Amino acid sequence: MATIGLVVNPAAGRDIRRLTGGASVVDDYAKRRIAECVAAGVEVAAAECTLAVMPDSAGIGAHAVSEAPAAVTADLLEIPIEGEPADTRRAAARFRDEADVVVVLGGDGTNRDVAHEVGDVPLVSVSTGTNNVVPTAVDGTVAGAAAALIATGAVDPDAVSIDHGMVEAVADTPTGESRLQGLATLGVLDVEFVGTRAILDPSTVVGGVVSRAFSAEVGLSSVAGALTTHRPETPGGVGFRLGPPEAAAETVRAIVAPGVIERVGVEKWRPLAADESIRFEVDRGVLSVDGERELELQNAVVDVAPIDDGPRIVDVDAVFVAAEGALRTDRLE
Template identity: 35%
Template sequence: MPIASPREVIVGIVANPASGRDIRRLTAKASVFPTAEKANMVQRVLGPLGRLGVDRVLMMPDKTGISAGIVRALRTHHASRLPPWPQVEFLDMPITETQEDTVRAARMIEAAGAALVVVLGGDGTHRVVASACPTLPMATLSSGTNNVFPDLREATVVGLAAALFATGRITADEALRANKRLVVSCGGREEIALVDACVTRLDHIGARAVWEPSSITELFVTFAEPDAIGLSAIAAAVETVPRDGEHGLHVRCGEGGRPVLAPIAPGVLADMDIVEATRLEAGVSCPIAARHGSIALDGEREIELDGSEQAWIRLDHAGPPTLDVPAALAAARTRGVSQPFGLPQVVGSSARGDSHSVDPTINPKRRQS
């Protein structure tokens, strides 16, 4: 894939076709997040990107219909002579329908020189992107089951803020927010979580999602908001931990503890007993008590504990940079740089004074994705 020229502005898009469709929604009778709406969200992002001068969008392909919906929309948009969208290219990559697709797409987007990647998914999707590309800025959009890390926000507004940053109208200091993360180590393996790491008695990964509250023994969180849905809601029932705070929280669950009620998934309220809750300080490695079971990262079981290795967890502030949409839009208003084209550049952007056409013939090899 060609690397961006000094004046070319590239934005990536990763839309997880599987997000918002797991067992937690099915067992709770919650609605799934439809493919058509994901394609519509991408289109609502493309509009602001095109209006503010983003040249190219690199998008992860899929087999569920998101890519096909975008190809149809591109043809219609081009024929209607509407305000231009960026040139959209689907990444030339194999489709495995596993999280490896997200990993490969994120790395290809970063290697191409993208200013940031727009991610549609839940906590798990954003964790995978952050693991693959720790320093690539993310614009987050909720389309999952547990949506604590990504913003629940209109895609048009996210697209506008992303375009302002990508084209250099506002700086990284104005547009981006730092995040905490949890680093889980077990033997020679190291994984991260952006919101929570949950230790369960379940021996096997299985369906991955944690939806049996009685299996939970320990919970570690980077932040815990009172209105959260997901496992971090258990910690939030004990103490609010700010997203931008210095510390996290470690919660131990078990019989005889303080009873709390927490919404751990859509439609699922869990009765939990909290034995102990202590602050999790940054940089301090904490041993995980259980030697058998499994560890869920941001709601999905990823690590099996077979008793052969001690698992450790620590909190740090090396999480991925994310687009702070309100701050970005406020900065643009202050600077007076939220107009389409021809305005002064702030940090060497490629925002241009001329419109550009959209070529609807995009990566012919990937049209049927």
């Protein structure tokens, strides 16, 4: 029997950019409905797979289990829940051994937490916010059905997924070494504090490295994407240093946040091979990962490089292209 994992992050998509920009929010009620739809989508192959659901403090997972169609066997994973990102990691570690595919409801941060532990298990990532790069805005039912088609072997996961890159920062500080990994982007910011986490003022970004660059994305991958396109499955990434637009070597227009297009000054940039780092000297600043401020630094030397080792991300449309014919059923007489 194949197993589909389901990860739901009740905290995802709640940042302050809803106030300062145009980002919208998916509340817990909507997340419950999405999770319910995922369970319903699994019904396309209900006889051959079960759904294992991560519990969460908001009861979204428990709801998906109780509302799953009668034909779908769904159970809550037995793990402790603290209401922290550690919950996601704990669930992902279990799914590494127990699941054939995992559906993730969350943002870039949730996918990053899953990626840390889930190994090669392919992820069907469903965005629960507007401010994401990695997960796609896809209906939960579609995601559940795609996961079922992969889990049961109707579709070969290798043919419909990519190996996503990551970005790593190694910060040498007076108090020791700190490491930080981002899924899509890692930024160096000239601000004092982590604060509310969101990057509120794009002009505070000194530079960064991205594992993917495309103009149609939001945030630092959009900035890099205005310079060059770098596919997430291509090894390496793009590094850049930014400055005031009026003094910079060149400027680009980028979608820096939902609802916000800015002219950004670029001092220098270049494509980076995997593990090729660029160095930032940070007297005082903050590192951001995937659009959120994460680590305050003083007197640090930070080497940032794209690395391999990212998660396998499923292209949902490709699943249904590959599955053409698999959903035909006998005509009722």
